Amino acid sequence: MEYTNVGAFKLKIYYLKSAKSTVEIIRDFQVRVRKKMLNDFSGIKIYRDDFKVRPYGDDGAFYDWIDLSKRVQSSPAAASHEKGNWRVSPNQLIGSVSISRITNPKLEDTANREGMSINSEYNAFVKLLEGIIAKFEYDRQYPLREYAAWKNEKEKAHEDRRQKIYEQVMKEQADKEEREKLKKNDDSSEADTKDKQEKKGEDYTKDDLKDVIYSIGKKKDYEMTVNQLLMVLSSAGVMAQTFAHEISRIATNLGSRGQHLKESINLLLDYKPYIGDEDFNPYDMLEELSSTDILLSEWVNLIMDCVNKENFHTQEVFINEFLVHIVEKWSTLLARKHIRIEDINCSEDIKLSLPIVDLHLLLNNFLLNSAYFLEECEGERIIKFKVYKEGQKIYLDMENNGPELAKENLQNPDIVLDATVSSKFGGTGLGLWVARESVERNDGRLQVIPISSGFMLRAYWKS
DSSP, X not given: OOGGGSOXXXXXXXXXXXXXXXXXXXXXXXXXXXXXXXXXXXXXEEEETTEEETTTTSSSTTTTTTOHHHHHHHOOOOTTOSSSOOOOOGGGEEEEEEEOTTTOTTSOBOTTSSSBOOSHHHHHHHHHHHHHHHHHHHHHHHHHXXXXXXXXXXXXXXXXXXXXXXXXXXXXXXXXXXXXHHHHTTOHHHHHHHHHHHHHTOOSOHHHHHHHHHHHHHHHHHHHHXXXXXXXXXXXXXXXXXXXXXXXXXXXXXXXXXXXXXXXXHHHTTTOXXXXXXXXXXXXXXXXXXXXXXHHHHHHHHHHXXXXXXXXXXXXXXXXXXXXXXXXXXXXXXXXXXXXXXXXBOOTTOEEEEEHHHHHHHHHHHHHHHHHHGGGOSSOEEEEEEEEEETTEEEEEEEESSOOOOGGGSSSGGGGGSTTOOSSTTOXXXXXXXXXXXXXXXTEEEEEOOBTTBEEEEEEXXX
C-alpha cells in the first residue's frame, strides 16, 4: 500500500467515556453532560481546507467510516484486560481530520459529491488513521492494565488473609462446640486442655475475627441475593423484548376476546335472553372475563411501554407530558384498587435530558409500592406528584397517604432504598433500589422524606 502518496494531514481526536468507570484512578464526570456531548458531536469528521466534507462523521452510513465497530467486535476486551487488546468504540470519539487540496490532491470527491473516491490513496489514508488510533489505544491500555494487575495482586493478598481468618474462626467455633459437649459430660480436664491449645494458635482478638467473618458473610449474602434477583428480572426483561411483537398481539387479543365470545353466544342463542341455570349464565362469566382481560391487557401494555428500544436513548423529556402518559397507563390498574391520582402539579416547560426508561423505572416502582401499601388504608387512597425548580435543580416529589415510614427507619430513612431491605411480606427490596439507581446514573439523587401522614420520595437532578 502506497502510504507515501498520502500527503500531510492533521488529526485531532478526543476520547470520552460515556459511562462512569469502576476503575478508581479514572476521574469522575457528569454522565448526563458527557452523553449529551457525545450524542451531539461524536464521530471523526473530515475538513478539506476548513470546509466539512460530508457525510464523514455524520449520523448514518459514514458515521463510522474508519470501521472502528468492526475492530471492537473482533477484540472486545476491556482496557484493563491482562492479555486482550482494547479497542475504542466510534461513539466514544470526537475528532476531526484536516486535509488540503494542495497536499492531498488524490483524496478527491466522487462525481456526485456524496463522499470521497475509494481509491488506493483513500485506503492508505484510512489505514494510517487506524494505526494512529491503535497507538492511542495501546497508550491508554498500558497504565490501566498495570493498575488492574497491581489491584488484583493486592486483593488476592487480602483474600488470602481473610481466608486464613475465616478458617481459624471456623476451627475455633467447631472446637468450642466440642468443648461444650465435653463440659456437659463433666469432662472438664479435656476441655481445659483444648482451651490452652486454642490460645496458642490465636493471632487475632476475638472481636477482630468476628468483625471479619460478619463483614464477609454479609457481603457474600448481599451480593448473591442481588445478583440472583437481577438475573431473574433481567431474563424477564430480555424475554419481553424478544417477544415484543407476540406479547403486544396478546395484549390486543385480551382487550377484545370477550366481545367476540359474547357475539358468538348471541348467535348461538339467536339473540334471545339466557333462561337457563343462573350459575351457568355465560353473560355473567363473560363480564368477569372481560374485566380481568382489560386489567391484564393494561398491565402487558405498561410493561411493553418500558422495554421499547427507543426509550433507552438519552433525549429531552418534558416531565409534565411524561407524568400524564404514566398516569394514563396506570389508571385502569389503580382504579381496581380504588386509588386516585390528584392533578399533577408541574409546569409544562420543565424538562430533563435522560433515557425515558429511567423515568419508567423510577415512577413505575413508586406506583407499584404505593399500590401495595395503600391497600392498608381504609379511607381515601391518594397519590400526588409535584415537579418544581429551585436554583439549578429540578425536583420531583412523589407522595401517597399510605402507612408512614417505620419508626426504626426514621434515623436513617434512605435505608429502605437499599437492595434486600423490604417492608413487604416476601418482598425482594429491589424495587426502590432500582428506582434509586435509575436516578443516580443520570447525575441525580433519590431520598426518602419522612412525613406525618404517608410516604414520600424526592428525586432531584441538575437542570
